Amino acid sequence: MFNLNKKHDSTPPGKEDRVPPGQYLTDKLPVMHYGNVPQYEDVAQHWDLRVWGELDAPMTFRFAEFRALPCCEVVTDIHCVTRWSKLDTRWEGVRFSAFVAALPPLKPSARFVLAHCEQGYTANVPLEVLLQPQALLAYKYEGEELTPEHGYPLRLLTPGKYFWKSAKWLRGIEFLSEDQLGFWERYGYSNHADPWQEERYAE
Numbered sequence: 001m002f003n004l005n006k007k008h009d010s011t012p013p014g015k016e017d018r019v020p021p022g023q024y025l026t027d028k029l030p031v032m033h034y035g036n037v038p039q040y041e042d043v044a045q046h047w048d049l050r051v052w053g054e055l056d057a058p059m060t061f062r063f064a065e066f067r068a069l070p071c072c073e074v075v076t077d078i079h080c081v082t083r084w085s086k087l088d089t090r091w092e093g094v095r096f097s098a099f100v101a102a103l104p105p106l107k108p109s110a111r112f113v114l115a116h117c118e119q120g121y122t123a124n125v126p127l128e129v130l131l132q133p134q135a136l137l138a139y140k141y142e143g144e145e146l147t148p149e150h151g152y153p154l155r156l157l158t159p160g161k162y163f164w165k166s167a168k169w170l171r172g173i174e175f176l177s178e179d180q181l182g183f184w185e186r187y188g189y190s191n192h193a194d195p196w197q198e199e200r201y202a203e
């Protein structure tokens with residue numbers, strides 16, 4: 001994927017048990033992605049979020065419609081597979097479970113989610129993971145609107161997984177009955193991607 005050719009910060013006392021094996025802590029939020037940073041001139045005109053697949057009817061949110069959904073804050077630790085971790089990152093957005101509540105009913109067959117992003121990036125996550133309270137459709141980081149590099153206007157925040165499953169520049173949510181591998185998962189990264197089990201690569 002990438003290599004941050006950087007000196008490893010030392011872990012502050014008491015935080016060791018929050019750093020998964022093989023990870024080191026960083027203070028900054030590194031920018032990490034494949035491809036270019038999308039630039040939106042006017043999100044009201046040029047951005048929407050499409051929802052389709054295993055639900056009663058597809059649905060599309062314009063920017064203002066999405067922002068009218070109930071907002072909440074999540075504080076979470078993030079772990080990139082390139083080995084940097086950052087503790088206590090603070091995000092605001094729409095809880096994924098609240099988002100699902102605003103949709104036409106999901107079919108009982110809906111068990112997986114494929115996040116679709118600008119430029120064809122995808123990330124797959126089991127629905128049950130995204131129904132956890134820490135799963136967010138995030139538009140603010142540390143109290144500020146997301147910057148273009150970090151996913152403006154909307155990114156996914158997937159709890160308990162390596163950070164590649166937190167897809168930036170989100171444009172679509174597809175509900176699936178069968179799992180479908182995302183971008184890095186197809187490249188040989190682990191589908192389960194639990195940092196505590198060091199599930200970096202597919203077996």
Ligand SMILES: Nc1nc2c(c(=O)[nH]1)N[C@H]1C(S)=C(S)[C@@H](COP(=O)(O)O)O[C@H]1N2
Nearest residue numbers: 030031032033034080117121150164167168
């Ligand atoms: N659309 C998109 N989302 C993406 C990526 C990407 O390449 N494209 N990279 C992932 C990876 S590997 C990481 S570590 C995080 C980095 O998020 P950040 O740049 O906000 O720190 O975004 C994830 N989401």
Ligand SMILES: [Mo]
Nearest residue numbers: 080081163164
């Ligand atoms: Mo990453």
